[in-house]
Amino acid sequence: MSATAPIVVGITGASGAPYAVRLLQQLIAAHRPVSLIVSKYGMRLLDTEVGISSMDALRDAAGRDAWDSCVETFENDDRGAPPASGSSLTGGMIVCPCSMGTLSAIAVGASRSLIERAADVTLKERRKLILVPRETPLSAIHLENMLRLTRAGAVVMPASPGFYHRPKQVSDLVDFVVARMLDQLGVEQNLVKRWEGEA
Numbered sequence: 197m198s199a200t201a202p203i204v205v206g207i208t209g210a211s212g213a214p215y216a217v218r219l220l221q222q223l224i225a226a227h228r229p230v231s232l233i234v235s236k237y238g239m240r241l242l243d244t245e246v247g248i249s250s251m252d253a254l255r256d257a258a259g260r261d262a263w264d265s266c267v268e269t270f271e272n273d274d275r276g277a278p279p280a281s282g283s284s285l286t287g288g289m290i291v292c293p294c295s296m297g298t299l300s301a302i303a304v305g306a307s308r309s310l311i312e313r314a315a316d317v318t319l320k321e322r323r324k325l326i327l328v329p330r331e332t333p334l335s336a337i338h339l340e341n342m343l344r345l346t347r348a349g350a351v352v353m354p355a356s357p358g359f360y361h362r363p364k365q366v367s368d369l370v371d372f373v374v375a376r377m378l379d380q381l382g383v384e385q386n387l388v389k390r391w392e393g394e395a
Contacts, residue, residue, distance in 0.1 A: 202229035202268065203381060204279045204289035204318070206311035209237025212293030212330040212355050213245035214366070218374045219292055220258040223266070226383050230267045231279050231286065233311050237295070238272075272309045279314035288324035288381060289314055293355065296331050296338055302350075303341040315350075325350040326380050328373075351380055361388055 203223060207216045216238075223230050234242070234251070242248040248257055255263045270277040278284035291298060291311060298311060302325075307313040318325040327350055331338065342352045353376065357369040371387040378385040 200229065201285045201287040202231040203287045203383075204231045204233070204314050206289065206291040206294075206298075206314065207232075207234045207238035207242070208291060208293060208295040208298045208311060209235060209241050210293035210295040210298075210330050211241070211245065212328065213242045213248070214370045215328065215330075215355055215373055215377075216242070216292050217246060217248070217254070217257050218367075218370050219290070219377055220254070220267075222374060222378055222385060222387070223381075223383065224259045224262040226378075226385075227262070227266060228287070228383055231314075232267050232269045233272050233277075233279065233314065234269075235272045235298075235309065235311060241293070270310055272311055275307070275310055275313050277310055280310060280317060282317050282321045286318070286323060288326070289318040290326040290328065290377060290381060291315060292326075292328040292377065294327040294329045296329060296341075299327055299329055299338075299345070299352075300341050302327070303344045303348075319348050319350065322349065324380070326353055326377065327351070328353050328355055328377065330355040353377065353380065360391070 248254050301312045302315045307316050355373050357372045375387040
């Protein structure tokens with residue numbers, strides 16, 4: 197993936213707002229251009245889970261100074277925005293968190309919103325698409341949609357933190373999952389020590 201093309205980041209209404217905020221912080225710290233799309237329910241989720249009630253508040257939480265040079269925001273109902281076109285080059289896309297409704301719509305190519313259309317474009321252009329659902333238990337419908345997307349080329353990456361690094365606080369669990377996202381996006385990270393085998 198190109199380090200200069202923007203990474204498209206979609207935030208939808210599934211639980212997991214801390215993952216989205218931490219991901220944005222890390223992408224901005226790495227000076228990676230970001231095309232950010234937050235759905236209406238994604239914004240409600242940010243407010244409910246981490247007290248972020250506006251794009252200005254999200255900008256403050258992610259890092260105001262670097263945000264202005266790295267992040268471009270788009271309305272989710274603007275299907276004419278650059279991420280909706282395959283001719284607009286990107287460094288891939290991640291939907292974090294990804295609601296099961298969004299995952300389902302992407303699986304069938306519904307393209308009802310900019311997030312869904314941008315994901316559809318990412319798949320058709322054979323760019324990396326990473327979906328981070330946070331749902332349990334999973335129904336057969338959820339699993340079938342995930343399988344369909346995996347077969348289409350997406351990476352389905354449930355927000356499943358590990359414990360072998362002996363986390364001491366919630367932020368350690370968040371960092372574990374975000375580190376895996378950054379690895380998938382090809383962005384250098386040092387949030388979590390890499391496994392080196394048993395001593």
